[in-house]
Amino acid sequence: LQDTVKEYQAKTGEGSGFKFNQYEKKALIKSMNKALALYQTQSAWKNLMKNAMEENFGWPRIADQYLQIYQKALRCER
Numbered sequence: 001l002q003d004t005v006k007e008y009q010a011k012t013g014e015g016s017g018f019k020f021n022q023y024e025k026k027a028l029i030k031s032m033n034k035a036l037a038l039y040q041t042q043s044a045w046k047n048l049m050k051n052a053m054e055e056n057f058g059w060p061r062i063a064d065q066y067l068q069i070y071q072k073a074l075r076c077e078r
């Protein structure tokens with residue numbers, strides 16, 4: 001999910017979820033607490049849901065990303 005979830009920024013209202021980079025209990029709990037705190041503010045939570053639902057995860061977008069990766073790999077010298 002690291003490449004699909006964009007960390008929600010309360011100041012700007014941008015982002016689609018919550019992330020944590022250290023795969024430890026403390027980091028998970030911190031991220032969950034941020035989500036629970038945001039949930040208490042209905043307008044901010046609705047904004048987060050709207051942002052997440054507007055994300056494009058359709059195959060045309062994904063296929064284009066794969067194509068770019070393959071093209072980059074082909075350009076690399078061995």
